[in-house]
Amino acid sequence: MTVTGTTAQAPERPAHRDGNVLRWLGAYTASMIGDSVYYMALAWAAARSGSPTQTGLVLAVGSIPRAVLMLGGGVLADRIGPRRVVIGSDAARCLVVLGLAGALLLTSPALWMLIAVALVFGVVDALFLPAVGALPPRITEAGELARVQGMRGLATRTANVVGAPLGGLAVALGGPALAFAAAGVLFAVSLPLLLSLRIRPLPDQESAERSGTAWHDLADGLRHIRRHPLLGPLMLVVAVTELGYAGPLNLGLILLAKERAWGASGMGWIIAAFGIGAGASALLLAVRGRVPRAGLVMCLMILTGAAAVGALAYLPSVALAVAAALCIGLFAGLGGSLCGALIQTVTEPAYLGRVTSVSTLFTHAIAPLSYPVTGAAVALWGTGPVFVASAAVCAAGAVSALTSTRLRRAELPG
Template sequence: MTVTAPAAEAPQRPAHRDANVRRWLGAYTLSMIGDSVYYMALAWAAARTGSASQTGLVLAAGSVPRALLLLGGGVLADRLGPRRVVIASDTARCLVILGLAGALLLTSPTVWMLIAVALVFGAADALFLPAVGALPPRITAPGQLARVQGLRGLATRTANVVGAPLGGVAVAVGGPVLAFAAAGVLFAVSLPLLLAVRMGPLPAPDEAPEQAAEPAGSPWRELVGGLRHIRRHPLLGPLMLVVAVSELGFVGPLNLGLVLLSGERGWGASGMGWVIAAFGIGAGASALLLAVRGHVPRAGLVMCLTVLVGAVAIAALAYAPSVPLAAGVAVVIGLFAGLGGALCGALVQTAADPAYLGRVTSVSTLFTHALSPLSYPVTGAAVALWGTGPVFVASALLCAAGAVTGLAVSRLRRAELPR
């Protein structure tokens, strides 16, 4: 099932030339940069306020409400509309961060103050992430969703490149107060753009019989209905399985594992920085390719194959003898894994019934943003026991298992994106 776009009878305008999409993209980019600045400021403030263990507690606090409330955020996005939820949650993040900056003008930060802010921010994130992911099918035509995923990937890479240095400069110039204030201002500037985004209507009931058949009920009933929709859908169920398995194999090595590998090889922080930058270049190139091309034939097959190639590159990364070779392998990982992830996101958005899109997005976001980081302690313990090589290979096999699962499902292997 595909999404009916606003003004479906009119010729499709390329997403990068659509002012409505550009407003959404600008708001999303500003919010992502604000996120990076916020986390930089939070880490700095926590490190200057408490011990190492307390700093870890502060940084982990936000993940708890995010994991617990993400599925509920998807229910709200479907019940109230993703635009309302995005605006409300972005406003909440803006007010919380600006309030913290104002409070720090009057008093010194404490660990419990920072934990409280992290908890509230994480709860707002749990509403923001499913809703912002559910917006693209409501603001563009189905044939432009792959291009929008590419643009979103570029926005994410831009935020990664700009956000951390901007946060570092703000901390160096004005301390955490200025950094938190900068993050709050970025959220505030994104709000007018969000308010200006025009939304298309959901399909009429006769175009979406499953939507019409869903009875109104409690939030819990709606959540169960969304999970049932995923389980019974011939394409969404396998897609979620691919996301869950491949993310578990991808996140550990490319985050904690890379830090441990750099220390084991004596590459130092600079060497690790080059490898991370190379991965960002590869991921940015894949996002740019998708944004420019706009359509990939046999998207399901290409998605599975690119994830499989990325998995092989993950295993090879652990055996790269030098920083330049490791950086070259990282480019391959970013290019293929980035393209596979973007195609997966586009397939999810075109396959899901629009009435369930917030809930479907919340489930995929749960795997990518909340549950996958739980592999960090396992990765660290495994590296301590067996070293980086075997752990990277095991993670690559897990990632490849997700790709092979997708290849084994004929409906997913033959899946196409609308033109």
């Protein structure tokens, strides 16, 4: 496998002052904002061209290839390098949305056209997500990975805050065509930054080149996770906690606000508080760079966040719910970032794409399956018992980690 780009040298400065990492961060931020603008434009175009059911179909159809192909995306990232996959993914998204923007200047959005674009984006996401998660260990030292996780969290929060309003403004000024064009420009902005990255070569490139079929590579990656003393417990933490958090923090909050008659403004304050807490945890990790006894702290943060989730449905006022959401964002965000940093630190470089694809499969494909279960459970038992049950699931993930002596004592490189 030939590595493109210049070989990365050991950074003399921390990640937040390293130009190579900052170029990656700029590309990632532009891509994430472009993603948010794209989804806003897609939802608006679908709503204008179809019924509510058809709009839901357009928004949901992209999740199918994302779930089916995610593990294959990890294999591809390990075979040809995550940088190439990320560049190809952003280039494909840029061309697709600019093409759609041009088509919408000539005709009104047709349902089949939007479904086709959503399917393409689902395929591209299945390749992009594992690759972008596998990039940090290739551009910086192991001791900076926790800081990079914090920086990535800040970029994600920035995209959430900036992307939707930017997409809404573009739709208001020029309709979906302008919004899709803006998304395409943002994807284009990421390309020169990605092309300028210096990539560290793998220490075992030769063995990676001699790997067999894609199925063999995938099975080999899964065996690597299963046999590793830390990766198996870490993946269990990711799977269980994501299943616990996803339902109440997405659909559950909407149902809770409706049940308590807190209105859209109350719901907005709660979501904003969660975002502020998650952003604060990301900023803390980005500035500090390392947390002593990372494995133990990760477990305690997840447990504390789980307790806040269980309490949220029983708080009598919006103000107290906002405080609980702030705690959830802070503690769960820090626990999740530490988990991600540990996964990247302990994974052998040749397996980074496949390992990242498994964790991403849990967070982006499997966890959302809890939404209909959450809705049905709330209809039967109300929000309180469901939030408590979800909190218990999250806590079970942390407890499972605490039972692993190696994970409990795991440290990030200094």
